[in-house]
Amino acid sequence: MLMMVFSYADDACICYVGDDWESTFTLASNDLQTIYNWYTSMTLQLNLDKSNYMTFSITSTGQPPEQLTLTIPLSDNQTTTLQKLTSTRYLGIILDQHLKWSPHIQTLQTKLRHLMHIFSNLRRVCSKNILRMVYHALVQSLLQYCICSWGGAYTNAINPLKQNTENYLQHKDRQFHTKTLRSLLDVFPLTDIYMYKMTLYSIKYDHLWPRQITTYNTRRSRQDLVQIRRVNKSLAQRHFYYLGLKLYNIIPQNIKMWKERPLLLKLKTQEFIKQSDLTIEKLLPMT
Template sequence: MDIAHHQATEDLKNIEKWYTKMSLSINFSKTTYMTLSINQSGQPIESNIEVYNSTTHTYHTITKTTKSKYLGVIVDQHIKWKEHIDHIRNKLRHLTYIFSNLRRICSMNHLRQLYFGLAQSIIQYCLVAWGGTYQNIIEPLRRSLNILLRVILKKDRYFHSNDLYQIFNVPTLNDIYTYKITFFSLKHSHNWILTDQTYNTRNSNPQDNNNETFH
């Protein structure tokens, strides 16, 4: 971790020099850094990074954060996407109130169009990145979506959730994710590189040393 901290400090020095050379400046008041790990035990001891500002000839402290929002997506230090999913759920709660009023004046066809524009557009944004997270993390989002559909269709809590999507003729969260990940894979299939597998695995054929794998 000390090596990584030292390397990060050196990289930031070079970045700051490049900014100065290009007559630009880093907004240190809005700059933080984040370390990624599967769990908390993989996180380093919190340590600030000091960067020298060659323009003002002063040192600036860059603090460590546990999450960061980039292009509307909240990335957390364990890449579990809980904060981002909670953010989406809050938006759906707001939409639930809006649709509870819209259903009184809009036809079902108009409500469906509004659902695609207001709700599904939020759900599917960058879904390829966070849609494959743990089920216990994404399940609350699925429940929030079910609640929204029950409000739109005026169904009680005991109405089966699968029937909600069939009646309203909209895809489930799993359906949207499957479509998005399939479309993404096909679109970028030319980037998949075939390499020779030079190590033995349990499923490899001992008589075939020219197994191919995707990377």
């Protein structure tokens, strides 16, 4: 059984990983009672109305039985049953119970559509430099937020978002190729934003990656390579902890060497992304 706590300001999230649902629910209920008792002893109040839970599984058949609920025993022999959600917003990211990111991507599309009328007017009167600054401030800031988490979503979920980002900058139809973003306004398409952020984060946290262990030297052996974890599920192959490792092994050493110089690292990474033609499909295992 594994338990992890994530907190930011006054928001807290407790994650449990177990072999079966029944034991996981039992442990979570016991821990919640301990937390509630601690709050009470410190004359603090736990907001149970805003507390809820979500169970993660790849498919609906992997969800726990309906009779399993998460309850907190209170004083006077009373209990409170927490509300179960199928999706929730946490720190600006919408998580769904199957971790497929469709709800978050759909929310991004809605936000971008609300900005469309701004760009439709600016494109007629603003120069490319001003349009580029507005794009970075209003659009790319939304796209790149936590993109390492959701950017590897399935193609059918993320393609509409790619097309929408192109429509902001061009008076072109929806089939207009996204590479025109880079050539006309020198901004990254959505795929390149994802690869750029993944490159930076994979280098920043490379001390956490498992290193390849070789007992002999060959012409192709490199000390900077990391060990790729074997992943069988296609959903897991699209997460950062798989794609990030695959990407790290193809990043040139002359980029990794700038890890302690963040500004230079960003500039070198931008050049690397512009010169490369990286896609998610190239990082996925061959089928």
